[in-house]
Amino acid sequence: MLADWARQPLADTTRVLVTSSRHSVYSGMVPGWLAGIYDRKQLLIDLAPLAERAGAELVIAEVTGVDPVRQSLQLSTGVEMGFDLLSLAIGGEIESVCFSSLGKDVLPIRPMDEFIHRWQELRQSGLRLHVGGIGGGAAGVELILGVDAALRTAGRRGKVALIAPADGFLAGHATKVRNLALAELARREIEVHFASAEATGDALVLSNGEHLSFDVVIVATGSRAPGWIKASGLACSDDGFVSVGAEMRSVSHPAIFAAGDIIERVDRKLARSGVHAVKAGPVLAANLRAVVCGGKLRQYQPSGRTLYLLATGDRRAILSWGGFATVGRLAWWLKDQIDRRFVRRYS
Ligand SMILES: Cc1cc2nc3c(=O)[nH]c(=O)nc-3n(C[C@H](O)[C@H](O)[C@H](O)COP(=O)(O)OP(=O)(O)OC[C@H]3O[C@@H](n4cnc5c(N)ncnc54)[C@H](O)[C@@H]3O)c2cc1C
Structure with missing residues (x-):
């Protein structure tokens, strides 16, 4: 979304990025970091310059609640922030x-x-x-x-x-x-x-x-969904994930879009993975733009197999693509290229 706004400013809007941390950790490289292959700095994407390029105000705070009827967010700083349109992409939590x-x-x-x-x-x-x-x-x-x-x-x-x-x-x-x-x-x-x-x-x-x-x-x-999502009255799955359709829009509150690990699709089963979080991003951005500027909403409908590459910590990886699987250095090389390119693109 930030990349979309940076490419093409969204005129006559005030854009705000609320995030609990200024640096986003790129999960795909965390196992490699644990293994000592990457430095900590290589995993982090600094959101401040990205927000600046997107013309968005950066607010470092945790969202602790959403009121989908009054269209407002409660922040950990005590601030209540109104919105006309909201994109929720907060990922999931771990039950520990x-x-x-x-x-x-x-x-x-x-x-x-x-x-x-x-x-x-x-x-x-x-x-x-x-x-x-x-x-x-x-x-x-x-x-x-x-x-x-x-x-x-x-x-x-x-x-x-x-x-x-x-x-x-x-x-x-x-x-x-x-x-x-x-x-x-x-x-x-x-x-x-x-x-x-x-x-x-x-x-x-x-x-x-x-x-x-x-x-x-x-x-x-x-991942588990934070309890405040379901408590807000937004339509959710039984376990509290935001129910969205193929347009990544809440099925109960059209001013709210969502993507990534926090959603449950009502039209199909979709695995919670970074691949889908990343690929749904441009669709979500296009749909926010379509609501603001007028236009047809797009759908996120991945077809075919999804490529997963699992690091083994020793500069090898397991490649999983539908029914096909292999392990070795070539798979690691591919993963390393993809991951580094992703971080570079947003750094
Ligand atoms: C170790 C590890 C390795 C992985 N490797 C892969 C892989 O190789 N391929 C793959 O497809 N998937 C992988 N995944 C899964 C992938 O990380 C997730 O599916 C993906 O990150 C989900 O993206 P997201 O944007 O929904 O959430 P996240 O990436 O978790 O991003 C959520 C963001 O929201 C912020 N946030 C959270 N709560 C709040 C709040 N209340 N208020 C404000 N901000 C908040 C967080 O700080 C974070 O920046 C991996 C996961 C892990 C744990």
């Missing part, structure tokens, strides 16, 4: 309260800037040897492989384990992708526990009865 009895060494992957800060602190105080990862989605698998690579480089590896229910392990990917990932985890001697986990005292208790202890537990369970 259930692991809080483990103490300070629980690291939810979101908010991602906080995760990076806390991992850096841990790294400075000496890498922990025993690391558990909870969550078997693409992010969980990439993160634990990244941690393993970092510990191996430091020559200080202890127990490294991934915990996820079997039906949540790379769900949505082809069997061949899951098998390649399992082979990679086995080759690296990363324990895989197909179970769900909860914390009791300072240990993890798995649904199969096992008790596990780690120095650090990374929580990468799937």
